[in-house]
Amino acid sequence: MKIAVVGTGYVGLVTGTCLAETGNNVICVDINEAKVKKMQDGQVPIYEPGLDLLFHRNIEQGRLHFTINLADAIEEAQIIFMALPTPPGGDGAADLSYILGAAKDISKIIKGYKIIVNKSTVPVGTADKVRAVFKENTDIEVDVVSNPEFLREGVAVEDFMKPDRVVLGTTSERAKKLMTELYGPYVRQGNPILFMDERSSELTKYAANSFLATKITFMNEVANLCELVGADVDAVRRGIGSDERIGKRFLFPGIGYGGSCFPKDVQALVMAADENTYDFQILKSVMEVNERQKTILVDKVLKYYKNDIAGKHFALWGLAFKPETDDIREAPALYIIDALVKHGATVSVFDPEGMANVKNIIGDKVVFADNQYDALKDADALLIATEWSVFRNPDFEKIESILKNKVIFDGRNLYDLQKMIDLGYYYNSIGRKL
Numbered sequence: 001m002k003i004a005v006v007g008t009g010y011v012g013l014v015t016g017t018c019l020a021e022t023g024n025n026v027i028c029v030d031i032n033e034a035k036v037k038k039m040q041d042g043q044v045p046i047y048e049p050g051l052d053l054l055f056h057r058n059i060e061q062g063r064l065h066f067t068i069n070l071a072d073a074i075e076e077a078q079i080i081f082m083a084l085p086t087p088p089g090g091d092g093a094a095d096l097s098y099i100l101g102a103a104k105d106i107s108k109i110i111k112g113y114k115i116i117v118n119k120s121t122v123p124v125g126t127a128d129k130v131r132a133v134f135k136e137n138t139d140i141e142v143d144v145v146s147n148p149e150f151l152r153e154g155v156a157v158e159d160f161m162k163p164d165r166v167v168l169g170t171t172s173e174r175a176k177k178l179m180t181e182l183y184g185p186y187v188r189q190g191n192p193i194l195f196m197d198e199r200s201s202e203l204t205k206y207a208a209n210s211f212l213a214t215k216i217t218f219m220n221e222v223a224n225l226c227e228l229v230g231a232d233v234d235a236v237r238r239g240i241g242s243d244e245r246i247g248k249r250f251l252f253p254g255i256g257y258g259g260s261c262f263p264k265d266v267q268a269l270v271m272a273a274d275e276n277t278y279d280f281q282i283l284k285s286v287m288e289v290n291e292r293q294k295t296i297l298v299d300k301v302l303k304y305y306k307n308d309i310a311g312k313h314f315a316l317w318g319l320a321f322k323p324e325t326d327d328i329r330e331a332p333a334l335y336i337i338d339a340l341v342k343h344g345a346t347v348s349v350f351d352p353e354g355m356a357n358v359k360n361i362i363g364d365k366v367v368f369a370d371n372q373y374d375a376l377k378d379a380d381a382l383l384i385a386t387e388w389s390v391f392r393n394p395d396f397e398k399i400e401s402i403l404k405n406k407v408i409f410d411g412r413n414l415y416d417l418q419k420m421i422d423l424g425y426y427y428n429s430i431g432r433k434l
């Protein structure tokens with residue numbers, strides 16, 4: 001099939017590359033000339049495990065192309081995916097100007113039937129708005145399909161190639177047929193393609209992310225309570241997770257959820273509910289609790305140093321909002337840096353992939369170390385904000401020889417409690433005994 005993907009951000013690039021991988025001819029279009037040039041020269045603009053291989057293979061095989069020219073991109077495409085940003089607008093609601101703008105541009109140049117697929121996370125009713133834009137500008141028939149993306153950063157390629165489900169919001173039989181053909185190769189193991197109306201599909205995406213954010217937040221609160229009553233959240237997590245109705249996944253407490261999706265989507269759903277005069281109370285609490293959870297590691301540090309950390313130096317391992325990504329949007333580490341510096345402390349940081357992005361935002365506010373051990377030099381304590389695999393089994397003897405004191409504040413529960421006691425560390429983690 002011939003596919004166009006409008007927007008080569010995270011979702012667009014993974015979608016385009018993975019659609020090419022099953023033999024489709026894909027052309028990705030973006031307004032950012034420098035980025036398109038880079039991709040044409042064979043450079044992947046984001047860090048995402050496994051993407052590199054597929055990206056190069058499909059370019060070499062002539063199935064994946066990049067352009068800044070929208071008309072060229074969509075001329076032959078049967079299906080046009082829109083993977084454009086929907087940032088929170090001034091009022092917190094998703095800003096649809098990129099999507100509606102692209103719809104308008106496309107509507108003015110199409111010459112025949114197309115399927116327009118909304119891949120971006122968009123508020124309920126967006127498919128109707130996109131359809132209205134086409135109606136206003138052209139007589140040519142189009143089908144507008146809502147097709148939310150559920151991929152996770154860090155495992156995006158795997159999630160796209162083997163999705164738990166594909167959700168397609170459309171009532172058009174013609175669109176259903178083509179979309180079923182397109183997604184067939186990805187659900188060969190029997191995972192469902194779920195057809196529904198556009199509004200249900202649009203809401204499914206927000207409901208899924210909000211549910212997951214709620215699950216994490218619930219566990220964060222359980223963890224906080226564990227500390228107060230002397231219980232161990234690891235044991236409680238296992239205890240509840242083996243009930244299939246609860247499930248083992250997504251129960252790991254930490255220093256609050258971050259990233260470009262959960263915070264934005266929870267807020268958008270709360271706003272959508274408010275607009276429809278529904279008070280979505282549980283999600284309002286989720287937002288509040290998550291903000292509080294982001295401060296928890298610094299609160300522990302302040303308590304340990306009796307509120308005086310001026311002149312202290314800290315090592316911080318992990319900047320990305322989660323492992324296997326260079327994405328630092330809404331990363332708890334940013335809050336931690338800000339708070340430590342505000343209290344007069346200095347910070348050395350290390351992250352396997354996220355350093356360049358942090359440097360761009362905060363410049364020389366912190367020291368960027370060459371490796372995780374260099375970050376420990378002259379540090380009074382080590383803080384951990386992201387559970388990168390390289391932090392899971394460090395050389396504790398080396399840590400001891402560099403760090404000034406054997407003090408670790410771990411926001412991701414990476415180490416075994418007994419081991420840390422045996423090694424003689426002061427080890428403060430989340431929801432576990434001191």
Ligand code: UGA
Binds near residue numbers: 121209251252259260
């Ligand atoms: C999330 C969803 O999981 C995807 O299904 C969805 O497609 C994506 O948003 C999106 O809307 O684009 P992502 O933001 O990449 O994916 O990351 P997750 O792995 O879901 O993690 C989100 C946050 O929750 C991270 O800050 C992570 O540290 C935190 N988390 C996750 C926990 O604190 N505990 C857990 O047990 C799991």
